[in-house]
Amino acid sequence: MTGNTTAPVPSLDEVYNGAPRRLAKEADAARARLLGNKTLPNSQPRQRAGVRLPPDTTAEVFDEAIRTLKQKLGAENVVVNDAPLVDGWYLESPNTHDAFHIADQEELVSSAAVYPGSTEDVQEIMRWANKYAIPVYPISLGRNVGYGGAAPRVPGSVVIDLGRRMHKVLNVDGENASCVVEPGVTYFKLYEEIQARGLPLWIDCPDLGGGSVLGNAIDRGVGYTPYGDHFAAHCGMEVVLPSGELLRTGMGAMPGPGGSDNPTWQSFQHAFGPAVDGIFSQSNFGVVTKMGFHLMPAANHQSYAFTFPEDDDFARIIDIIRPLAQQGVLGNIPQLRSVIQELNVTGQPKSSFHRGAAPMTREEIRAAARKLPLGECSWVFYGTQYGPPDAVAAQLALIKAAFAAIPGARLFLPQDVPETHYLHSRALVCGGVPVLRELDWLNWVPNGAHLFFSPIAPTRGRDARAVHDIIRALHAKYGFDLFPTLCVAGREIHYIANIIYDRADPDAKRRAVALMREMIAACAERGFGEYRTHLLFADQVANTYNWNDGALMKFNETIKDALDPNGVLAPGRNGIWPKKFRGKGWELGKDDVDLSRIGPKL
The missing domain is CATH 3.40.462.10 (FAD-linked oxidases, C-terminal domain)
Incomplete structure (x- = not known):
């Protein structure tokens, strides 16, 4: 994101997260109205010197870890967050912090961003995070506006920006009325893809079309057609676990003929045995890298x-x-x-x-x-x-x-x-x-x-x-x-x-x-x-679901500690803290109105 406020808003033809050409004038006008009503500068010098380091990580260890990650994924795919922060606007939103910062702009910031290009890259990142004990925070596009955006719950975490290089519509099946997408696929992009193929299918979208189809469903967002429950309309996931191991849910857990994807993966949501898909929604138990969805046949x-x-x-x-x-x-x-x-x-x-x-x-x-x-x-x-x-x-x-x-x-x-x-x-x-x-x-x-x-x-x-x-x-x-x-x-x-x-x-x-x-x-x-x-109110909300002495949270913490013993994957997301962080001053409650400092008090 450049912060350029005069050039036309980038189109979907130019960037994966841009505006469709049919909305070019509307996007330019929306940006002009928003930025014309702004008194804050585009960016300003940061008050804190240097990079916000991950907790319990020295500068020497961080530098070594970043060098190692650049060697594994390419230097151009690992960016340290040490530049002035730019809030931008909806279609040019930051991956460094929350554009709608309710805490201080510099408080919930990442130390770096990494851009995987494949599921295998995400596996490599998770193994790296465990080796160096550095928390990572995956985002699809960072447009979870009103809920925290791209900000990591633990300042200094490394943001895994999945959308930057993983934004393919992997499949649209007209007969089966279904699709498979990567995290960077926006509602705009999926809609334009279906139109380009001339298929009589609808997507269900929320009020704004620039968000991630996958990311919104994972957070159990809603839309307004009969397919408005987005998570209920999903069918099949590919998930990288905190250890770096790979899992497929539903019928995808059964290999297809000759090792291909199972042909029923996008037809039936469940597999045999417990339905596990739900534990990867509103959680920090895995990184979803592919997701299937049912689409609605077009209707009068x-x-x-x-x-x-x-x-x-x-x-x-x-x-x-x-x-x-x-x-x-x-x-x-x-x-x-x-x-x-x-x-x-x-x-x-x-x-x-x-x-x-x-x-x-x-x-x-x-x-x-x-x-x-x-x-x-x-x-x-x-x-x-x-x-x-x-x-x-x-x-x-x-x-x-x-x-x-x-x-x-x-x-x-x-x-x-x-x-x-x-x-x-x-x-x-x-x-x-x-x-x-x-x-x-x-x-x-x-x-x-x-x-x-x-x-x-x-x-x-x-x-x-x-x-x-x-x-x-x-x-x-x-x-x-x-x-x-x-x-x-x-x-x-x-x-x-x-x-x-x-x-x-x-x-x-x-x-x-x-x-x-x-x-x-x-x-x-x-x-x-x-x-x-x-994300800054998740602890308080999670603690209201406290029937039977907090049995639900105890269950979530048991799963978290089993899957993520080193506590590296999105600690604190949706109020679920791993053992490494739990009870050490990271949680925020009903009396925490001063958000000038996030984390243990010194």
Whole structure:
């Protein structure tokens, strides 16, 4: 990443992680808006001299280890992290630190990055890490925005940047509606590959299309078509274990004819015996270098939005959604969003709607929404139906009749709103087309960065209201606008609160950390736990899953110590610490609001 802010955004034809040519103008405009709303310099001299060394590693040992690694993989594939740090932006994100740093920019930094070109290279790196007792932290692309990006949990770790050289779509099987990808394959790249082959297949993508297909599934991310559970849609993995040994899961554990890949590997998810795939999601038990996915056959579809006028409609909306979802009437994983998100997804800064730093009042939100295409309302439901036109029309009629029980509910189709409205972006995403639109809400504040708080609740109005009330009150306490998005299924809700802060403002960062800490604790007291979190909050979240004296964590630690006795693979990721680090001051809890230093206190 060069930090060049004037040249066109690199295309997929030029770099593996670039923007597709169909989005070239949109990518340039999105970058211009983001960087135009920035007060931080592109880069600045680092305050700490020299490389941030791995823990318990001398400069002499580190230098020797790096020389050895360069000999094994080539000097051009091992880069020491000693240059000024550049936050960049979404499509040119760093692999040196978290671009959305909630701690000090220089705190969660790597000592070096290594770029493997094959599974065999990853095996070599793991053997190297064990020999020198240097922790390594694998990333696919480092675009896990809102959850820690490319930052290693242990400062000074060596980042294994899998995406830089391992970004091939290894297979797309049109008959089997499946594919096999390496870690660097983005949703953009997989989509363009399928289009180039003229196959009537869809990928399921999250809100932004530049992330890793493999990496998002490993972190159990979600999308919005019927294939929206990304990990559930995976089929077959190739995994390098911490020792450097190689494992294939599912039917891939059986060799194919003549030593080829098993022809059933992408057809059936399991093998014989225990299903082990799950232990490699949200863990640090192995490095996934290949992954298969089921793809969705292309389908006729209709996207739409409903608006609801009152804040107090919230619980009733949830109770209406539940039977529609359970009965299969709803075609996808819909979103229920607060109307304030109609404001921030315009890409306009908060200052366009409000003076000062305090949260917008309800009256201000109503007044601003009144001028937008959906008009004054409190909640917006975005959904999509799939199937033949007659079936879609019948489903939509049932949904409209159900929501009619809420006075003032209104239906909008894409043709009812301007082409620039967010509903058109939802229609693309829910039709398997990856986009960039969700970047626009980062312009809400200067130097926009964000954290996600993502608890799970049952799909019941009273439970959704309980979570919402906790989160709303704490946002008000700490002075943040509340941006809730609820992904509502038949039995559970992903409630995703997006804390947008100015990463140049130390007070905003401190308040954001305090808000996260208190939301985690308050929701856990009611039995609502996060499904995914930022790496600096993983210890606290993991410790809320403490039934039977923490039996789940004890089980995870047993697996970790058996597979990784030297504790070199991503220590601390998702709150799982190896014996070497455990209980030695690396863990962070609910009282750790000051993140100026990560690690044991001297």
